[in-house]
Amino acid sequence: MKRLKEKVALITGSASGIGEATARLFAAEGATVVMTDIQDKRGMKIAEEIGADYLHVDVSKETDVVKAIDYVIEHHGRLDCMFNNAGIAGAVGALDSVTVEMFDRTIAVNLRGVFLGTKYAGIVMSKQGNGSIINTASTAAIRTGYGNHIYSASKAGVLQFTKSVAMELGEKNIRVNCVLPGFIPTPMIAMARGVPVEEAGSKLPIIEEAFKTAQPIRRSGSVDDIAKAVLWLASDDSSFVNGHALVVDGGVTGGRMWSDYMLAIDGLEKALGL
Numbered sequence: 071m072k073r074l075k076e077k078v079a080l081i082t083g084s085a086s087g088i089g090e091a092t093a094r095l096f097a098a099e100g101a102t103v104v105m106t107d108i109q110d111k112r113g114m115k116i117a118e119e120i121g122a123d124y125l126h127v128d129v130s131k132e133t134d135v136v137k138a139i140d141y142v143i144e145h146h147g148r149l150d151c152m153f154n155n156a157g158i159a160g161a162v163g164a165l166d167s168v169t170v171e172m173f174d175r176t177i178a179v180n181l182r183g184v185f186l187g188t189k190y191a192g193i194v195m196s197k198q199g200n201g202s203i204i205n206t207a208s209t210a211a212i213r214t215g216y217g218n219h220i221y222s223a224s225k226a227g228v229l230q231f232t233k234s235v236a237m238e239l240g241e242k243n244i245r246v247n248c249v250l251p252g253f254i255p256t257p258m259i260a261m262a263r264g265v266p267v268e269e270a271g272s273k274l275p276i277i278e279e280a281f282k283t284a285q286p287i288r289r290s291g292s293v294d295d296i297a298k299a300v301l302w303l304a305s306d307d308s309s310f311v312n313g314h315a316l317v318v319d320g321g322v323t324g325g326r327m328w329s330d331y332m333l334a335i336d337g338l339e340k341a342l343g344l
């Protein structure tokens with residue numbers, strides 16, 4: 071039984087990484103998928119492969135987001151799942167190097183984009199009397215040291231926005247949840263280190279290798295790990311889950327790793343001459 075049969079889903083930032091994997095999984099699970107992104111060539115190619123629609127949508131622009139929601143209603147009659155996933159690493163570096171322009175762009179894509187997607191999906195879902203909205207936050211929302219300053223602030227904003235709105239929309243039978251991915255090799259990780267977008271995909275095996283030992287589960291996370299979590303939040307299997315922050319990180323935010331703790335204990339014992 072396909073888990074998203076007869077459901078209509080709109081996914082932002084779906085031409086790459088987590089959004090792409092989720093679009094592919096949703097389509098395989100029977101959903102009618104409307105993909106959106108600003109990388110139109112990639113987006114259209116994937117959409118053709120999986121039988122989805124594709125629209126150019128910059129999530130930081132209100133007119134683009136409204137246009138996308140209107141398109142879904144006009145062409146598919148309803149919107150069951152809104153996955154507000156588009157995001158950028160944004161302002162990198164130490165605080166004294168962050169400009170107001172970089173700050174504004176990071177917040178505009180990562181937080182304003184989620185606000186707009188949630189607001190306009192919420193309006194049509196309110197009329198329907200149901201729906202599931204899923205936002206992509208990050209482990210950087212709950213721990214320092216997993217992202218740049220403004221990125222972390224934007225994702226903490228996504229997390230608390232999700233929880234706050236879930237209280238309002240939950241009363242209308244609309245669930246609002248977020249997913250907090252850990253270390254996932256995607257083009258965004260390479261681009262944050264200055265790799266051009268057209269080369270970022272070729273760096274994924276190197277990033278995957280580097281992420282293998284970053285968490286207690288000794289393998290890199292994958293875009294499919296996140297897509298499966300989003301699928302659960304989108305499906306009726308999670309129909310009593312609202313205002314939840316689902317961490318999918320191989321345990322990295324749990325605290326200090328056991329092997330690091332044992333190393334520290336060894337060092338202490340050596341210092342004590344034991």
Ligand SMILES: NC(=O)c1ccc[n+]([C@@H]2O[C@H](COP(=O)([O-])OP(=O)(O)OC[C@H]3O[C@@H](n4cnc5c(N)ncnc54)[C@H](O)[C@@H]3O)[C@@H](O)[C@H]2O)c1
Pocket residue numbers: 082083084085086087088089106107108109127128129130155156157158159179206207208209250251252253254255256257258259
């Ligand atoms: N990769 C990780 O380790 C990780 C960890 C935690 C959270 N996330 C979050 O996951 C989400 C997806 O990122 P990813 O890792 O798959 O990276 P990615 O770069 O592969 O995908 C992000 C997509 O968003 C699109 N995008 C960027 N700006 C946009 C805009 N203004 N409007 C519409 N689309 C836009 C990009 O074109 C791209 O296709 C982001 O919100 C990111 O912050 C990623």
